[in-house]
Amino acid sequence: MVAIYTRKSGDENLVGAVTSIENQKEVCRNYIGIFKEMGWKEYPVPYDDPAESGKDLERPAMQRLLEAVKGGRVQAVVVYKLDRLTRNSKDFHGLVDLFEKHEVGLVSATEQLDTKSPQGRLMTYIMAQFAQYDRELDQERAKDFHLARARKGFWCGGLPPLGYNSKDKKLTVNEEGAKLVRRIFDLYLEFRSAARVAEELNRLGFRRPSYDTKKGRHYGGQQFDEYSVTRTLQQKIYVGKIVNSRTGMEFPSQYPAIIEPEVFDQVQKLMEEHERHERTEYCTNKNGFLLKHLPRCGKCGSALVGYVRPKKNKVYRYYRCMANVEGKPVPCDFLSIPAEKLEEMVLSRLDNVSWDRTALKLSVGEAEQHSKEKIAELEAEKKDLDVNLRKTRREIENFRLNAKDCGHIEAVQKELARLETVERELAAYIPKLEARIANQKVAGYDANSAQKVFQQVNQKLKNLPVPQQVKIIRTLVKGVKVWKDRVQLDLNELSEADLKQCLVGI
Template sequence: MRPTIMNTTPSQKIVRCAIYTRKSVTEGLEQEFNTLDAQREAAEAFIASQRHEGWVALPEHYDDGGFTGGNTDRPALKALMADVEAGQVDCIVVYKVDRLSRSLLDFAMIMGALDKHDCSFVSVTQQFNTSHSMGRLTLNILLSFAQFEREIIAERTRDKIHSARRKGKWTGGPPILGYDVAPNGGRLLVNPEEAEQVRRIFEHYVESESLTATLRWANAEGLTTKSYTTRKGIRKEGRPFSKSSLHSLLTNVQYLGKVTLKTEVFDGEHEAIISHGLWKKAQARMEGRSVLERRPERNKTHALLRGLLYAEPDGVPMYHSFTTKNNRHYRYYVHRDVIKRADTPGTTRTVPAGDIEAFVLEKIKVIGQSEQLAAETIRQARLRRADQLSEWEADARQLRSAAARTEQEIHRLAGANDEEAVVKLASLQDRLAREQGRLAEVNRCIENINTETLDERALVRALSDFDGIWDALRGEERVKLMHLLIQRVGYNAQSGEVQIDFHPSGLNDFILRQAS
């Protein structure tokens, strides 16, 4: 039903009425006559009853279907307020007060804007008209109680979720790779195929000790994040991993069979995918930790290149091992595929540990005898530092964008009182905390790189007495020094070449230590 514009006397003012409708969810909006239509019909009937006052309904539709009333981030509301500011609306008519806003603060701001532009507000079913002082008072009282009730419901829902998490229960949100949601929605079930993918990702990261290398491998293997279908039947396809999503996977305690509540961790009802041993190794290698803070694993044999040596050209780790013959120990480094019985022709199989360790030590000593070699070492270190800085900055930009999107989603859901929205809000807040924590780590790494200064003469002076420094150290201390200075050693058995990559921050720290 659409009211017609009546003939009015010249002295009678026409009141242009804009009808605003809203529904929090999209369910049912596809029907030919839905709740938005019902709200509009009631508003049109009320406007028609005020024809004697010169009221007419504007033809424009201001309908927000699927938007919460807890905030003002709604397209139709924004369009309506823009028309109010343009002087095209004299009165806003709604079916109920909470259709316009469920937040007292937001409602007060809207009322201020309406007063500024001499626009009144009317609720059809509650008989409120803000052109009268009593209507304003009653309206504010009603909104105060409505907000109080909404906050109480939200608090109860959050308390229920927190209690469930303390008991190890899954409380909703998007499932992660490796798990499916049970048909009744009450718990997580292991997806065997995806669980194997997760274990492979953890194992590759532990072996490569590089988030970048693991990311390249995962994308080359065609691995993606979780694909799932929401309760509303919307299909969410997995995406190729990014550094941020890969880091989130490698630090998610759900894979240990745990659940989190803010900073607390509890045993979960779901089955673990990753063993404690593999988890511990992955966290020890987490990219973003300072090189100076990272300690080599317990190394009883004091193998200098353990965790540093890689076989070229395939770039896979070589592990330290030894054998005993005639009561004598023979140490060597062996290709990973030999240990896994997956050796292929042409790969670097083994290399005597003493020979390659002596070569690397000699290389370090030679640098301390030549400013030219020191300059070249620092030049290469600076190039690697520039590459690392570029990667960190790209990761920081991606994390800032992801955190901004999460904050926008949190703001959109703020104030919702239905349980599904509160559950999603809790999940989003956890996600934001992880993104902000990761961003803080990345920013610290960027700051550390930017404050490093390398000087070839200072390096020569620091390494000039390397023999004396080395002789004064014990086995475990020598391992620590080697890990401080060197990032990676590449050995090619076919050509006999050994490529040593030095840590820019490690070199800088060594220079500072010798200067002090």
């Protein structure tokens, strides 16, 4: 059985031109027909990826095709051109290895290439390199185009920021959205916490903007979280500036500003102070240990603590088992491990986890289950508080009705004041509890989305300052068990929002 795979990028015409999905299928079918007498027969299941980029293999039909290959359901794969399969040479080499492992041939219908022969494999690899070069060239041209638009003060496409509408790649002010943006900045000046701002916005019933994509999918409309509030507060377009993400250069915007520069600068200063305050927690870590309080000895269970050994103008860092230091009855034969080695093992393991869908699915599933239990606890607490609030209000009403008939006016007034204080505290706390329940309910627990964010975090992690690395590792990892030749990570229960928070400011 020979499977046909087709793909068309989202920025190309899906139905016109020679390389439309249907035309690709027709060419591949004709190619299979040539070898009909040799027993070639088209696999009945279609593998079509319309409007999908070739930059990676995260495509629905591609994933189904790989499952068919691994399951031994197809003996060959035919594509219109090799770049329909992928435009990433690393992915291409992986595909060829996978196909060879399962004895599946790869054929290009228009390029006369067949991986079943040595010459065909050589030419296939060369064509894959050219496909990647062509894609990277397209990326450079796109970046240059975006920089040129930014120089002219134009928005460079994508979803418009809150407070603006987009039409023909030009922005116009959305007055309702602009009012919400101003409210967000005002709330941050009041609360000085993005998380508190998100809670207040959700309590007031505000939601993030919603959009309908070209594919007809509805996107957005979710409750605010700390990440979305922080991103909003960092948008320089609100003060009339366009920032080119590639170069970091700023240019005057062609669009009306929403926020006064003084207010924007004040908010940025508060956010920097907040970040600086968080960094002080790690400022004593002058030797740059990334795993403080996390590792434990895999043999005896004792903590592994960082220590340094200066030698010839160089400081050597180690994590050593505290069993021997604390004088336990049974000494541990695991003495110490170089810090660089252990930290590299942990970072490498995190990178592997980001590609391990099973492990991430388990972690996200545990987080979702824990969230459901937490929601039940919070809703039970809210139910009790609602009952207490109604009871307190009835008592206040009864006291007020019977105050004139009671001879102990001073005692009544004192008790009435106490009940009114209780009522105010309950009335103020219940909306905050409702916001926590709402935040728990909207937290994303999709393994695919979480995996993509996890991968983004890992790509940037090693290049961050030590305090940020420490903070992110603590967010991701609950504990590390260490042996001489391996490590075992115990991940925290992670929602998509938890992972996105790691991306804030990096």
